[in-house]
Amino acid sequence: MSGESIKETVREEYAKAARRVTEQQGGSCCAQVAPAGNPITSNLYGDREKASLPAEAIAASLGCGNPTALAELKPGETVLDLGSGGGIDVILSARRVGPSGKAYGLDMTDEMLALARENQRKAGVQNVEFLKGEIEHIPLPDNSVDVIISNCVINLSSDKDRVLREAFRVLKRGGRFAVSDIVVRGAMPAEVKRMVELWAGCIAGALEESEYRSKLAAAGFDQIEVEPTRIYTAADAKGLFGDNKSIEAIVQKADGKFMSAFVRARKP
Template identity: 55%
Template sequence: MMSDTIREIVKKKYAEAITGKKGCCGAGSSCCDTSLSKATQKITGNLYSETNIEGLSTDMIATSFGCGNPTALAELYPGETVLDLGSGAGLDVLLSAKRVGPFGKAYGLDMTDEMLQEARENQKKSGITNAEFLRGHIEDIPLPDNSVDVIISNCVINLSADKDKVLKECFRVLKPGGRFAVSDIVLKKPLPPQLQQDLTAWAGCIAGALSDTEYQNKLAAAGFESVELQVTRAYDFTDSESELFSKLSKEELTKLEGAVVSSFIRARKPKTAR
């Protein structure tokens, strides 16, 4: 698959998803029946509670398409600078901005205009001023070298067709000793070939996922140390109603059992690195 094709498919699907999610039935609902939500319902549901987003609109949960809750697992401290890759409607950015406080800063990076518009509207409603949303690609982060304390991301790196470049960019913008702390989809065993080539499966956070070993090796190759992967959720697609999985035979669905998991992935840029 051409990387530009994948990028455009992902961009289109998430633009449609954020447009469709507006006006949904409420926090955490799945009443909007987009092709993306069908493919990812099992992955994106029930990740945030109203307690998690105290002080923010509960409707923001309905516009989060992640596979984890990195802000609940990442260590963030007052005064730090945080970057969220693929920030979507801005939930994790605004949560991070609250945690780093008025002397800290939270950046969100996204390539989809509809997502950025929604994020900026959510920021305005929240009254949070120490956040900023940037337009761009995670393969080419528009921030200087050694400028960020923590990088978070919520089920976005798997969407990139050039993960090596993403991880090298993460390493570049992190300060020496900076932390990589992302939620992402990870494979425990190979996917059926037709899923690997399905663009809807790619946009749905599945086809582009790395194995746990591949993720560890790519982080190490980019220069990171202290790499850890912690499984946070496993998925069973055998009873999925999505058209994506209805194409598979019963045997293929059975083989998918235990193959797809959400993981919290930690790593650190060495303190001596520049």
């Protein structure tokens, strides 16, 4: 599948997810695989956080982590969320940086942007701006943000090098890259990786941990850390795919082989 085909498929899947939320059906980009109990997208936010958010923002969350809780955001900072979806992490970030700070959300899907702006209105936060665009071409000037966050979106890009170079460009000197993403742990047989891609991203593949580190370094980042936040087991896979005997051997090979991780780096 070409990069442009991947992008259009991602766009359509996220548009469908936004429409499901708008129609009060819920769901995620992996709904066709696991309509309920998805171990990747479930139980990411605390009760206090969820209580402060519109129900639609929670329903539209398609992430694999909670980057706003781990990014150590400070009052007055400017934050950019790559692939902001229904806006949950943007709204949480806006509250953390306070009225003297700013939170941008970047998304390429009109339906998600409309949902996010409605969620912003319901949440009553003013220091937020949602931008239409692609994470490979960030529509912000050089050296303009303090922190970049993202929640299980970079793995969907077919040009991750470009995404990381763009992230580096828009960060201020000393700025922080602090994203949640799906990361592969060590070598993996091709048939397992194909299944993992279906499970973790629904569209595109996750990077192996050392490859993620090397791509960040090539973009110019230092102080690179990859911290596991959720390691997926064969039992998790069975929960998604059911007792499908034809893939049972593949499921066992995937045990512990990929994870949700918090990926940190800094622009020197």
